[in-house]
Amino acid sequence: MSYAKSVKIVEVAPRDGLQNEATTIGISERVRFIEELTDAGLWTIECGSFVSPKWVPQMAGTADVLRQLKRTPGVRYTVLVPNLKGLEAAIESGVEEIAVFASASESFSQHNINCSTDESLSRMSDVAQAALARGIRVRGYVSCVLGCPYEGDISLKAVTRVAAALAGMGCYEVSLGDTIGVGTPRKARAMLSEVAEHVPIDRLAAHFHDTWGQALANVLACLEMGLAVVDSAAGGLGGCPYAKGASGNLATEDLLYMLQGMNIETGIDLGKVAATGWRIANLLGRQPSSKAALAWKASRTND
Amino acid sequence: MSYAKSVKIVEVAPRDGLQNEATTIGISERVRFIEELTDAGLWTIECGSFVSPKWVPQMAGTADVLRQLKRTPGVRYTVLVPNLKGLEAAIESGVEEIAVFASASESFSQHNINCSTDESLSRMSDVAQAALARGIRVRGYVSCVLGCPYEGDISLKAVTRVAAALAGMGCYEVSLGDTIGVGTPRKARAMLSEVAEHVPIDRLAAHFHDTWGQALANVLACLEMGLAVVDSAAGGLGGCPYAKGASGNLATEDLLYMLQGMNIETGIDLGKVAATGWRIANLLGRQPSSKAALAWKASRTND
Numbered sequence: 001m002s003y004a005k006s007v008k009i010v011e012v013a014p015r016d017g018l019q020n021e022a023t024t025i026g027i028s029e030r031v032r033f034i035e036e037l038t039d040a041g042l043w044t045i046e047c048g049s050f051v052s053p054k055w056v057p058q059m060a061g062t063a064d065v066l067r068q069l070k071r072t073p074g075v076r077y078t079v080l081v082p083n084l085k086g087l088e089a090a091i092e093s094g095v096e097e098i099a100v101f102a103s104a105s106e107s108f109s110q111h112n113i114n115c116s117t118d119e120s121l122s123r124m125s126d127v128a129q130a131a132l133a134r135g136i137r138v139r140g141y142v143s144c145v146l147g148c149p150y151e152g153d154i155s156l157k158a159v160t161r162v163a164a165a166l167a168g169m170g171c172y173e174v175s176l177g178d179t180i181g182v183g184t185p186r187k188a189r190a191m192l193s194e195v196a197e198h199v200p201i202d203r204l205a206a207h208f209h210d211t212w213g214q215a216l217a218n219v220l221a222c223l224e225m226g227l228a229v230v231d232s233a234a235g236g237l238g239g240c241p242y243a244k245g246a247s248g249n250l251a252t253e254d255l256l257y258m259l260q261g262m263n264i265e266t267g268i269d270l271g272k273v274a275a276t277g278w279r280i281a282n283l284l285g286r287q288p289s290s291k292a293a294l295a296w297k298a299s300r301t302n303d
Numbered sequence: 304m305s306y307a308k309s310v311k312i313v314e315v316a317p318r319d320g321l322q323n324e325a326t327t328i329g330i331s332e333r334v335r336f337i338e339e340l341t342d343a344g345l346w347t348i349e350c351g352s353f354v355s356p357k358w359v360p361q362m363a364g365t366a367d368v369l370r371q372l373k374r375t376p377g378v379r380y381t382v383l384v385p386n387l388k389g390l391e392a393a394i395e396s397g398v399e400e401i402a403v404f405a406s407a408s409e410s411f412s413q414h415n416i417n418c419s420t421d422e423s424l425s426r427m428s429d430v431a432q433a434a435l436a437r438g439i440r441v442r443g444y445v446s447c448v449l450g451c452p453y454e455g456d457i458s459l460k461a462v463t464r465v466a467a468a469l470a471g472m473g474c475y476e477v478s479l480g481d482t483i484g485v486g487t488p489r490k491a492r493a494m495l496s497e498v499a500e501h502v503p504i505d506r507l508a509a510h511f512h513d514t515w516g517q518a519l520a521n522v523l524a525c526l527e528m529g530l531a532v533v534d535s536a537a538g539g540l541g542g543c544p545y546a547k548g549a550s551g552n553l554a555t556e557d558l559l560y561m562l563q564g565m566n567i568e569t570g571i572d573l574g575k576v577a578a579t580g581w582r583i584a585n586l587l588g589r590q591p592s593s594k595a596a597l598a599w600k601a602s603r604t605n606d
Contacts, residue, residue, distance in 0.1 A: 183564070246597050247598070263489070
């Protein structure tokens with residue numbers, strides 16, 4: 001048990017959260033959301049993606065979001081980029097950091113982006129190379145690290161191979177995604193342990209979905225191993241496309257409450273995150289899928 | 304990290320869950336609920352309490368629930384008993400196990416049952432003595448082990464003193480309750496560590512509420528220390544009387560999903576628990592406050 005003294009939270013609600021919601025949130029509301037998250041103290045925020053609006057209408061207008069945003073110095077605004085065309089659009093928008101991705105599951109890769117994992121790694125390598133040449137930071141995502149909706153279990157070897165490939169192409173950090181939220185702590189720990197033998201743990205992040213309510217326990221298991229970067233989404237935004245009605249990303253509020261209680265620094269204001277998470281959830285016609293957000297509101301109402 | 308090979312789950316939804324819900328569930332539905340939980344494999348189930356229906360209308364008719372119940376051999380049906388009068392009613396209902404309780408917080412004790420912790424321990428000791436003399440098993444609850452709605456932090460010494468007193472009066476097991484769900488893993492671990500120096504860990508149970516979304520992570524921290532008994536409620540039933548709109552008990556479904564994924568045996572069928580949890584939640588006019596229950600239903604709908 002040697003927890004990091006501080007943990008970096010990568011806020012993914014404006015991208016990974018909103019892209020999986022049935023309701024599309026307008027550009028000005030997304031801008032306000034990102035600005036409020038920044039005001040709460042988050043300093044790495046995934047703002048959108050340059051994918052075809054035909055496939056992901058929720059992310060249409062990412063260029064406008066970036067244009068309208070009042071940028072705060074020191075804050076990293078990142079966007080997801082699937083290919084060189086997306087990178088061009090990102091560069092036009094003055095982006096300083098992008099995220100690329102590949103799946104540890106062959107079937108998921110085929111279903112999701114219609115190519116093999118190796119083909120996608122090759123494509124991502126081109127994107128990373130071009131980005132790095134322009135001084136743009138690159139972050140990598142591995143999806144399906146704890147299970148795949150088509151294949152079930154995924155071998156640690158497959159996860160490690162993709163994580164190492166992303167690190168090898170210059171990703172400063174590789175985020176390990178339990179895309180469908182099926183992991184449990186022992187498996188999370190075994191996976192991280194294996195990957196960390198090939199990519200230093202200080203270049204790894206946990207990106208766990210809360211589909212089965214396991215995300216925070218899985219994060220705890222990883223923190224116990226010294227991991228210090230965690231992805232989460234305000235309000236627990238984002239459902240699961242493979243299980244309609246299920247929960248989305250680990251909620252930033254739940255994560256923050258745990259870290260604060262453990263005296264692990266984040267520099268982030270839970271109340272401000274909860275407030276903006278509630279606002280967006282209300283726009284989506286529901287309450288946040290974060291228990292800490294519910295308790296936060298209840299505790300204010302009781303005052 | 305030395306997890307128990309199997310974990311006993313004490314199902315508390317019919318009592319601790321339902322008593323904190325705004326809607327009162329009728330006797331026949333409570334009977335059916337307990338029978339369905341038994342059918343799912345749960346073998347220790349808190350069925351109700353013999354407190355005044357003036358104070359807890361949701362538990363009115365506990366004697367009728369016990370009378371109408373088709374009892375399964377080997378299953379432990381327990382009831383909460385606050386005093387000798389309650390014990391008499393429990394004995395008349397043919398109960399073989401009762402639960403008594405005391406608070407680690409003086410203020411909570413005064414607000415909740417209008418007497419000091421010492422006075423309540425003395426009362427509980429009388430109840431325990433009378434019960435044990437008739438061959439009735441006694442389980443003890445300590446409330447506010449990780450915080451109090453009136454006092455905030457509670458000293459480990461206070462928690463340990465009450466836990467040891469309950470063990471000393473003959474409780475075969477002492478359940479450590481984070482009544483308002485404010486604990487986090489480091490604090491849960493420190494608390495359990497301290498108590499376990501005075502009461503053997505195999506006589507301790509974790510009873511954590513999920514108000515701030517921390518319950519499962521806290522349970523994980525305790526399991527890592529060798530704890531092997533956990534209280535939970537199907538559907539995550541039970542709100543928090545100190546935070547209206549917040550979540551209730553740790554959901555049995557979320558706990559089961561984690562234990563199954565960690566190859567820790569429970570003998571319980573997650574699907575059956577989820578089904579009966581959904582049924583009761585629907586009677587309460589809402590969905591379960593269990594992410595695993597939502598994912599379970601979604602995965603069935605997708606089939």
